[in-house]
Amino acid sequence: MDAVRIYGGNCLKGQTEIQGSKNASLPILAATLLINGICEIENCPDIADVYHMQRLLESLGCKVEREGTLVRVDTRCLRECDMPADSVGVMRSSIMLLGALLARIGRVSMEYPGGCVIGARPIDLHLQSLRRMGVVIEQHEKGFSAEAARLKGAVFRLPFVSVGVTENLLLAAVLAEGVTVIKPAAREPEIQALCDFLRMAGAKIEGKGSDCLVIHGVESLIPVRYSIPADRIVAGTYMCACMCAGGSIFLKGAPAGDMRSVLDQACRLGAMVECVPDGILVTGRARICGPCVLRTGCYPDFPTDMQSPFMAVMAVCGKTGRIEENVFENRFRIVPELEKMGADISIVGNTAYVNGSRRLHGAIVQAQELRGGAALIVAALAAQGTSIVVNRHYIDRGYEDIVSHLRELGADIELA
Numbered sequence: 001m002d003a004v005r006i007y008g009g010n011c012l013k014g015q016t017e018i019q020g021s022k023n024a025s026l027p028i029l030a031a032t033l034l035i036n037g038i039c040e041i042e043n044c045p046d047i048a049d050v051y052h053m054q055r056l057l058e059s060l061g062c063k064v065e066r067e068g069t070l071v072r073v074d075t076r077c078l079r080e081c082d083m084p085a086d087s088v089g090v091m092r093s094s095i096m097l098l099g100a101l102l103a104r105i106g107r108v109s110m111e112y113p114g115g116c117v118i119g120a121r122p123i124d125l126h127l128q129s130l131r132r133m134g135v136v137i138e139q140h141e142k143g144f145s146a147e148a149a150r151l152k153g154a155v156f157r158l159p160f161v162s163v164g165v166t167e168n169l170l171l172a173a174v175l176a177e178g179v180t181v182i183k184p185a186a187r188e189p190e191i192q193a194l195c196d197f198l199r200m201a202g203a204k205i206e207g208k209g210s211d212c213l214v215i216h217g218v219e220s221l222i223p224v225r226y227s228i229p230a231d232r233i234v235a236g237t238y239m240c241a242c243m244c245a246g247g248s249i250f251l252k253g254a255p256a257g258d259m260r261s262v263l264d265q266a267c268r269l270g271a272m273v274e275c276v277p278d279g280i281l282v283t284g285r286a287r288i289c290g291p292c293v294l295r296t297g298c299y300p301d302f303p304t305d306m307q308s309p310f311m312a313v314m315a316v317c318g319k320t321g322r323i324e325e326n327v328f329e330n331r332f333r334i335v336p337e338l339e340k341m342g343a344d345i346s347i348v349g350n351t352a353y354v355n356g357s358r359r360l361h362g363a364i365v366q367a368q369e370l371r372g373g374a375a376l377i378v379a380a381l382a383a384q385g386t387s388i389v390v391n392r393h394y395i396d397r398g399y400e401d402i403v404s405h406l407r408e409l410g411a412d413i414e415l416a
């Protein structure tokens, strides 16, 4: 039962509500470790990565309860210990615990984090930066141990923009001694959400949403109740589903303001997009109006996480287009799978050339990572006949019950 069967060809219609953001909830759950008390995180998506983060928090002595979409984390019994290697290994965001734990208990020992295989994904910049805050780190083949008395603020001129490093340094800096400057800081909406959460808890952070964050360390933070914003990548994926299958759908709660570059590309591909106060209305099948060139980059540029779903759309849009992947070096792994469905895509370096004049047909294809897996489902909605996407567990890492959501929108899809 680790697969999804899709009978392609149905137009989509109706509405679906967009879940809370995975990439916002993971660092915010890690951030609860900075606070001695009970935090309540609302709108927390019920997905495998959040489950693993909950397990990691529990392994550290926290009491974690879920009531619907509310996750309550009680950190009063936080203790130093070994974290379950399977949860650390499966999820890149486990690295987020490093900054928070060093700030709160000064000692961490963990295996190297895992995550989607979309490139080398090293953690060198995380470790190098934390060393500058006074952390002593000893690395070994499988992992590392890190130790610090009170962390010390530092001025960072980072060699490139990293979402994870910005988040880890924020977590380390809010309780550090003195001032920390992070430049260039990533500006993703999920980092802004983390800043909001930390500020509500009493952290002193300036520059939210800019490429320079200034953090004045404080002695302690207070427990808060915070609601996770909607997931812009999930909203974008369902938008792509509608562009592939055709039809008209309403994405309730979709954060249009955070999706500018994605909505622009959707319009260039021929979709009609209307942003209303409580969501986004998407109409249409993709039809390229002019040449489509898509380049991934740091926010506010086009997000790398939307690249695979857009590749599925471009594969059926009727014209040729080009995708440049500028963030991760191995993010074209769905190409051979899309080819099994009849897609015509060639790769040269970091660029994929997509000939969208083909009609896709059903096939048995393999999800190999989270967003690519979801993109295969998106492509299958436009394919003639039946497709099976195996390795559903990758998709479950980030999508709350994708099958039910797409059924709600009229897709002919079931667990297999």
Ligand code: UD1
Pocket (backbone or CB within 6 Å): 022, 023, 026, 092, 093, 119, 120, 121, 122, 123, 124, 125, 126, 127, 161, 162, 163, 164, 165, 190, 303, 304, 305, 327, 328, 329
């Ligand atoms: C986060 C997101 C992920 C998204 C990515 C880019 C979460 C949980 N994940 O991942 O969905 O695709 O941002 O928007 O929020 N790098 C190094 N050394 C390091 C750290 C990063 O070389 O120590 C490199 C990476 O290999 C990559 C680039 O920096 O090529 C950017 O990665 P980063 O922004 O750190 O991505 P993540 O935080 O892993």
